[in-house]
Amino acid sequence: MQWIFVICLIVTxxxxxxxxxxxxVISALVLRVDTPKTKPISRLDLPPDDLGFAGGALATEDNxxxxxxxxxxxxxxxxxxxxxxxxAALEMAIADGxxxxxxxxxxxxxxxxxxxxxxxxxxxxxxxxxDALRNDECRANLLHIAPSRAMLTDALAQFLIWxxxxxxxxxxxxxxxxxxxxxxxxRAARKFGAKIVEERVFEDTGGARRTDSxxxxxxxxxxxxxxxxxxYDVMIAADEADIFAVYLPFHTWEARPVAGSAGLRPVTxxxxxxxxxxxxxxxxxxxxxxxxxxxxDYQVWxxxxxxxxxxxxxxxxxxxxxxxxxxxxxxxxxxxxxxKLTFRPWNGQLRQPILLVGARVLVSVSPxxxxxxxxxxxxxxxxxxxxxxxxLEGR
Amino acid sequence: xxxMICLAVFAGLCAPAAGAYTVYVSxxxxxxxxxxxxxxxxxxxxxxxxxxxxxxxxxKDGKQLYICVSDEDTVKVFDTxxxxxxxxxxxxxxxxxxxxxxxxxxxxxxxxxxxxxxxVDVKTxxxxxxxxxxxEPEGVAxxxxxxxxxxxxxTTNMAHFIDTTSYEIFENVLVDQRPRYAQFTDDGSLLFxxxxxxxxxxxxxxxxHQAIHKITFEIPGLPDETIQPVGVKVTADGxxxxxxxxxxxxxxxxxxxxFEVLDYLLVGQRVWQMAFTPDQKYLFTTxxxxxxxxxxxxxxxxxxxxxxxxxxPWGVAxxxN
Numbered sequence: 001m002q003w004i005f006v007i008c009l010i011v012t013x014x015x016x017x018x019x020x021x022x023x024x025v026i027s028a029l030v031l032r033v034d035t036p037k038t039k040p041i042s043r044l045d046l047p048p049d050d051l052g053f054a055g056g057a058l059a060t061e062d063n064x065x066x067x068x069x070x071x072x073x074x075x076x077x078x079x080x081x082x083x084x085x086x087x088a089a090l091e092m093a094i095a096d097g098x099x100x101x102x103x104x105x106x107x108x109x110x111x112x113x114x115x116x117x118x119x120x121x122x123x124x125x126x127x128x129x130x131d132a133l134r135n136d137e138c139r140a141n142l143l144h145i146a147p148s149r150a151m152l153t154d155a156l157a158q159f160l161i162w163x164x165x166x167x168x169x170x171x172x173x174x175x176x177x178x179x180x181x182x183x184x185x186x187r188a189a190r191k192f193g194a195k196i197v198e199e200r201v202f203e204d205t206g207g208a209r210r211t212d213s214x215x216x217x218x219x220x221x222x223x224x225x226x227x228x229x230x231x232y233d234v235m236i237a238a239d240e241a242d243i244f245a246v247y248l249p250f251h252t253w254e255a256r257p258v259a260g261s262a263g264l265r266p267v268t269x270x271x272x273x274x275x276x277x278x279x280x281x282x283x284x285x286x287x288x289x290x291x292x293x294x295x296x297d298y299q300v301w302x303x304x305x306x307x308x309x310x311x312x313x314x315x316x317x318x319x320x321x322x323x324x325x326x327x328x329x330x331x332x333x334x335x336x337x338x339x340k341l342t343f344r345p346w347n348g349q350l351r352q353p354i355l356l357v358g359a360r361v362l363v364s365v366s367p368x369x370x371x372x373x374x375x376x377x378x379x380x381x382x383x384x385x386x387x388x389x390x391x392l393e394g395r
Numbered sequence: 396x397x398x399m400i401c402l403a404v405f406a407g408l409c410a411p412a413a414g415a416y417t418v419y420v421s422x423x424x425x426x427x428x429x430x431x432x433x434x435x436x437x438x439x440x441x442x443x444x445x446x447x448x449x450x451x452x453x454x455k456d457g458k459q460l461y462i463c464v465s466d467e468d469t470v471k472v473f474d475t476x477x478x479x480x481x482x483x484x485x486x487x488x489x490x491x492x493x494x495x496x497x498x499x500x501x502x503x504x505x506x507x508x509x510x511x512x513x514x515v516d517v518k519t520x521x522x523x524x525x526x527x528x529x530x531e532p533e534g535v536a537x538x539x540x541x542x543x544x545x546x547x548x549x550t551t552n553m554a555h556f557i558d559t560t561s562y563e564i565f566e567n568v569l570v571d572q573r574p575r576y577a578q579f580t581d582d583g584s585l586l587f588x589x590x591x592x593x594x595x596x597x598x599x600x601x602x603x604h605q606a607i608h609k610i611t612f613e614i615p616g617l618p619d620e621t622i623q624p625v626g627v628k629v630t631a632d633g634x635x636x637x638x639x640x641x642x643x644x645x646x647x648x649x650x651x652x653x654f655e656v657l658d659y660l661l662v663g664q665r666v667w668q669m670a671f672t673p674d675q676k677y678l679f680t681t682x683x684x685x686x687x688x689x690x691x692x693x694x695x696x697x698x699x700x701x702x703x704x705x706x707x708p709w710g711v712a713x714x715x716n
Contacts, residue, residue, distance in 0.1 A: 066550075070567075
């Protein structure tokens with residue numbers, strides 16, 4: 001795989017009140033580790049070259065605007081790397097004085113990078129949803145901006161319970177990430193009192209993802225695959241690998257809604273989200289990047305905004321100072337979700353509402369009304385402290 | 396036009412009525428403005444103003460009504476006598492909040508998309524200046540002496556102090572997350588900035604440009620996250636501060652000296668902006684999610700009536716006479 005090396009140094013010439021000598025520079029690396037993947041089923045989902053980086057570009061602009069009033073400068077470097085060169089890219093950046101690494105990678109790679117960074121940099125996971133990273137495999141130098149699978153599945157489960165759609169037909173894919181997602185749905189069903197009345201596995205048998213007039217076969221195969229199930233309210237698709245879920249709506253044997261990896265989906269972001277002042281945010285992104293914002297873009301934007309917010313409030317550029325502040329009681333950030341986001345100090349996970357979206361509009365936002373928690377209602381989403389396997393010194 | 400009237404809600408209690416003022420409410424979703432009489436507390440008229448009206452204010456002489464018509468990217472000026480459109484003002488895209496200089500001119504408009512405050516001469520209808528500020532400028536307030544305009548930026552989380560002569564920012568004060576609204580005391584000594592997501596109101600000493608206190612709110616039985624301060628108003632003597640708490644559906648009554656919360660008044664859903672009648676007898680609140688406005692009797696600190704208006708009432712402005 002070809003090295004894609006994108007460097008985007010944003011240094012504005014805007015004047016600021018502070019003396020140049022006092023100026024702090026907060027340097028971040030956005031490291032996207034690209035593993036070879038099959039193409040998405042829908043061409044609307046084809047990943048743009050600047051996936052994730054586009055959100056970083058907007059965050060850096062936002063941060064620079066704030067920074068010019070504070071005498072701080074925010075510099076962001078983007079690298080898209082193949083897996084075998086990712087650690088070297090991280091080490092090179094750290095050697096250059098970069099203290100903040102925003103990572104878009106799968107879970108094993110996130111751990112590899114966090115361990116390589118050691119105490120020299122703070123790593124922010126902006127992609128991997130694996131609950132293990134927040135539990136037994138948690139790291140002291142690793143914060144999670146992306147929500148975990150348990151947070152996403154709990155968000156959907158709360159809505160389905162609110163709807164009184166308690167009987168679920170779970171269809172999972174045959175890839176390990178699909179199994180992990182299906183497990184998260186099973187856990188959510190137990191947690192909120194739903195019943196999985198039927199489970200099936202959709203085997204990935206390979207082959208081309210898209211063929212001309214492929215819908216002809218889909219129209220015959222999916223009804224057959226979903227027939228003879230006990231009565232259910234909603235079909236849940238666990239298909240992170242994007243093999244089959246988008247084929248389910250309208251093709252199920254029974255006339256039932258689909259949720260999960262298709263139909264009603266739990267996500268961090270959607271281009272139709274306009275609530276809580278998001279319209280201006282969407283427009284700023286689109287003006288800068290010429291396309292709609294995707295969840296990966298939002299997550300990188302949020303990672304860099306979180307860093308900037310901590311740097312502004314602490315007036316520091318040091319990663320140990322910022323991390324302490326981020327995990328403390330004073331940190332909070334607005335992120336177009338209608339309430340402040342904070343970190344769970346015991347495992348470094350950012351608390352956040354989850355959007356439930358259809359194809360064209362926002363359907364709902366979880367946590368749903370009535371799901372209560374003694375610390376934060378947001379802690380009704382995901383694995384809570386008493387069940388957490390993350391044991392870090394001093395947390 | 397002073398006269399004795401008996402308000403039905405007072406259950407036979409007669410009170411000397413102040414002059415009747417005209418109350419204007421912008422209905423964000425209906426594209427209309429509701430007109431009410433402050434004496435009868437009834438809607439007397441509703442008229443179309445254009446796509447998504449939000450910020451609303453009345454000129455000093457009461458003759459003109461200014462409305463931020465957000466989705467038409469303009470500020471419209473209506474004749475209050477005829478409710479007819481007089482002209483539009485160049486506002487920049489998506490105007491939401493604005494403030495008028497105490498002399499009646501110019502108008503300072505926050506442009507969220509462009510990180511600018513646009514200064515418009517309301518007579519010549521020309522743009523006098525565009526001032527670069529923080530990310531997503533929102534609240535705009537002007538000091539009673541007309542020398543300082545304040546702009547709050549929602550993503551930068553600052554109150555920017557702008558010199559009205561040079562159009563330059565000369566001070567920035569960090570406040571909490573998503574600052575929405577700024578309000579001076581009538582003597583100009585204090586500035587209040589609400590932070591919707593932070594859940595606080597920062598009290599700023601205007602001469603020192605320093606935050607001197609943070610007003611916090613706590614309502615038994617309500618999650619912390621639902622307390623989202625937006626509109627702020629202060630009585631003329633500075634003794635009481637009213638804070639609209641958004642989805643907490645309450646207006647906080649705050650002591651202007653100790654900054655302690657004295658009471659929470661239950662109003663409608665998603666209470667957003669507020670305005671006093673000029674005699675400060677009543678405070679009107681817009682309740683976006685229940686499509687009504689609440690009337691607070693200021694002396695008694697009681698909600699005395701809620702009045703149905705259009706869909707998603709956003710702002711309220713009251714004629715000076």
